[in-house]
Amino acid sequence: MKNEIIVRQLQKTGLNEKTAIVFSALLELGGAYPSRIAELTKLNRSTVYKILLELSVKGLVTEIERGKKLFYQIENPEKLARYAKTQADMADEAYKKTRELIPELEGIFAMNPNKPIIRYFSNSEGIISIYEEMVSKNKKYEMLSFSHGQAFKDYLPERSLFKFIKSKERIGITTRAIVPDTEENRSYNEEVFKGLKKEVWPLIRFVPKEVFPFEAEITLYDNDKLAITKLTSEKLIGLVIEDKLIHDMFKMIFELVWKSDQVKE
Numbered sequence: 001m002k003n004e005i006i007v008r009q010l011q012k013t014g015l016n017e018k019t020a021i022v023f024s025a026l027l028e029l030g031g032a033y034p035s036r037i038a039e040l041t042k043l044n045r046s047t048v049y050k051i052l053l054e055l056s057v058k059g060l061v062t063e064i065e066r067g068k069k070l071f072y073q074i075e076n077p078e079k080l081a082r083y084a085k086t087q088a089d090m091a092d093e094a095y096k097k098t099r100e101l102i103p104e105l106e107g108i109f110a111m112n113p114n115k116p117i118i119r120y121f122s123n124s125e126g127i128i129s130i131y132e133e134m135v136s137k138n139k140k141y142e143m144l145s146f147s148h149g150q151a152f153k154d155y156l157p158e159r160s161l162f163k164f165i166k167s168k169e170r171i172g173i174t175t176r177a178i179v180p181d182t183e184e185n186r187s188y189n190e191e192v193f194k195g196l197k198k199e200v201w202p203l204i205r206f207v208p209k210e211v212f213p214f215e216a217e218i219t220l221y222d223n224d225k226l227a228i229t230k231l232t233s234e235k236l237i238g239l240v241i242e243d244k245l246i247h248d249m250f251k252m253i254f255e256l257v258w259k260s261d262q263v264k265e
Helices: 002-011 017-029 034-041 045-057 078-111 124-134 149-155 158-171 188-192 244-258
Strands: 061-066 069-074 117-121 142-146 174-180 203-207 216-221 225-230 237-242
Touching: 002 017, 017 034, 017 045, 017 069, 034 045, 034 069, 045 061, 045 069, 117 124, 124 158, 124 225, 124 237, 142 244, 174 244, 216 244, 225 244
Parallel strands: 142 174, 174 203
Antiparallel strands: 061 069, 117 237, 142 216, 216 225, 225 237
């Protein structure tokens, strides 16, 4: 039982299970031939040889030749702590060098024209930032959306919603949206865009809620971005894909649905 406890504790230092078993056995014996360690641990002899070689390279055991056979002795256990400290220092240095390299790597990544940029959000601040981004460039465009209008209205804080729609009005961003046909969604424009120029009121078409009861949103914006947001459950999800090809593919899908017989004004 004692050895089992030591093995579990050794694993916490970074040794894998089999290495911890061999180290523990050698610690108990003080020194032994590989055959004796394999007998005691019930591990394959070739596995024991490999582990002993790794421990020797790490400076945790000593390898001695006795009568043309290799005999292994345990080093002072303090060397295990020094080895762990060395590994931690190396990891810290690797992390530091990686952080220094990030700007250069990001520059190379951004220059790749064929790689979509994907961003994921799982909290309210991240979700709100997606909608803020839609109106952040002061650039006029047409926004397209498969939307659950009421869920969008209910989710966004009143101040964020007002800022969003006023920015759309100021910039001149127009919207076409396809939403489930519900009483709440039918009154969405009058409730949300009341007092704003009619030109920026979303042009909405409706699909039967029984057939298409979607509650997430897919929004095409800024001519090359696609946002998917889920606002109606405890687990918020926001995903932004920045890629012209994917954006245009979903735009074609939107246009097909917009002209479908299932869609009504």
